[in-house]
Amino acid sequence: MDRNQIEIKLLKSNPRKLLLKYQSIIWMIVRDYFSKGMVRFREQEDLVQEINKKLLERMPRIQAQYNYTSKLRTYFSVIIRNICLEEYRKIGMVSEADPIPYLKTEAAESPVDLFLFNQEYERLQRIIVLFNKEQARFNLLLKVINNMIVVDKDLDLFPGERSDEEQDRLLKEIDTCKDQIKKKKYIIISQVLTPLEGKYTTPESLRKWYSSRLDECLKLMNGNPPTSSYTADSIGLLLEQAYANEK
Amino acid sequence: MDEVKQHIDDNAIAGYIDWLRSDGPKPEESILDHVASCSSCKSSILELSEMLDGQDKAEEPTESRKRKMIFILRAVALLAGVLAVAMMIQFLKPEKKSVEMAQVNDDSLRIIAPSEQLETDTILLRNDAEAEVIDIIQHDTILYAANYVPNQGLEALVSARFRSVTLDNKNNIMIPGVLMRGEELSLDLSDIEDKEIEFILVSNTGENLLLVNPKELKIEIKLNFDPGLYYWKLISSDDILMVGKFRLNNEE
Structure with missing residues (x-):
């Protein structure tokens, strides 16, 4: 019996015990809210108590609504976060967010920096995945606009199959974007995307589309309330660093 | 992009998080589409997936310590088992006949009968005064030699x-x-x-x-x-x- 099965069994038979098991998740979420300045340090315990109380009150509903398609732990973390947000909406922002330590430090090759960098890069990768059908286009534009090398793997994200020759031709065409001004890049990518997506998108609408997705990506990277201050340029630096690390 | 008004439920969000963390099946296309178009869902999925990653990483050292402890306990148990078997074998092994050469008097040794001679591997010579037991190698020659001890x-x-x-x-x-x-x-x-x-x-x-x-x-x-x-x-x-x-x- 794996951990999830044990936890599901507890949900049915002994929800209080399950709640005890999940105290670390509750504290993890509350601490995250504290680090974002949404909870005062001394209010953390009160918030944890409030969450426990509400979870107990809602337990019958949770038992009825959980549909076993996800890990119970994940499902509970979603509910805990919702309760946190409810409480936050009641009281509003209570303090300034703690500055995030890695924003103060300069880029270095220490293991800590590397760890933080990897964490950030992973976050960016996840955000790209969240764009679902648009992730291929966003990923391609992100790389081209930031003068990164586009490889087969990036084109594979687009639906449909292409011959090796076709793939090579497209990669060569994309490669011509290097050191071009942004306007020219959108023109080239607009042409490349036509066979990849089976439809033509004008360079201007492509620019607008990328601009809106980039804004969304930056919002997600920075968090809400903001804990980072990524810009279009710093995302480029993050990509460059990732490429250097891969090399 | 227009956000879809109807948000996906907590189960779908949890399922999406599991998939994003490579810990569950791919959600339905409709859920993927909704998340792609909903910045609020994107935000909560991203936030929770990272928190759970952090939680797992925090638990890793404990798990690895547990595994290490289990490994050490198993190794100790195995060693103890081997020792126990070795001791059991030693215990069950037929004891070699030992012959004690006792001093009859101060200046002479008892002569052992020929039938007792040359059969044993181990002979203990006990010095009563010091209650010390001396183990002698080449034991089958001892009795023979005893017959040559000068009076x-x-x-x-x-x-x-x-x-x-x-x-x-x-x-x-x-x-x-x-x-x-x-x-x-x-x-x-x-x-x-x-x-x-x-x-x-x-x-x-x-x-x-x-x-x-x-x-x-x-x-x-x-x-x-x-x-x-x-x-x-x-x-x-x-x-x-x-x-x-x-x-x-x-x-x-």
Whole structure:
């Protein structure tokens, strides 16, 4: 019996015990809210108590609504976060967010920096995945606009199959974007995307589309309330660093 | 992009998080589409997936420590098992017969019977005074060697000169230092003035083995004794005339 099965069994038979098991998740979420300045340090315990109380009150509903398609732990973390947000909406922002330590430090090759960098890069990768059908286009534009090398793997994200020759031709065409001004890049990518997506998108609408997705990506990277201050340029630096690390 | 008004439920968000963390199946296309178009869902999924990653990473050291502890416990248990089996084998192994050579008196050792000899691997020589047990290698030669241990009391007499000796020609009763088992010992005591004499063969432990009262003053003894060191005494009616010794060896 794996951990999830044990936890599901507890949900049915002994929800209080399950709640005890999940105290670390509750504290993890509350601490995250504290680090974002949404909870005062001394209010953390009160918030944890409030969450426990509400979870107990809602337990019958949770038992009825959980549909076993996800890990119970994940499902509970979603509910805990919702309760946190409810409480936050009641009281509003209570303090300034703690500055995030890695924003103060300069880029270095220490293991800590590397760890933080990897964490950030992973976050960016996840955000790209969240764009679902648009992730291929966003990923391609992100790389081209930031003068990164586009490889087969990036084109594979687009639906449909292409011959090796076709793939090579497209990669060569994309490669011509290097050191071009942004306007020219959108023109080239607009042409490349036509066979990849089976439809033509004008360079201007492509620019607008990328601009809106980039804004969304930056919002997600920075968090809400903001804990980072990524810009279009710093995302480029993050990509460059990732490429250097891969090399 | 227009956000879809109807948000996905908590189960779908949880499922999406699991998939994003490579810990669950891919959500339905409709859910993927909704998340792609909903910045609020994107935000909560991203936030929680990272938090759960952090939680897992925090639990990793404990897990690895647990695994390490289990490994150590298993190794110790295995070692203890091997030791227990080894001790059991040692315990069940037939004990080798040990022969104790006890001192009969201060200056002699008990002669072990030939049947007891040359059969054992281990012999313990116990020194009662110090209660110390000495383990000796090449044990089957020990009993044999015990027969050759000199008797300190008799040794002192061997080289002594006796005032009462009346032998004019000692050569007649000289016995070679080394004799072979089964050999015949012949002595001519005709030169001895005192005719009331006795010839006593003594073991190295001081035990009288043979007493001969030679009437014709000639002795012939078949040496069928065990190999070892033997002493002989020639005694008159009132005094010791002579004491000697010889080694009786096995025939080659």
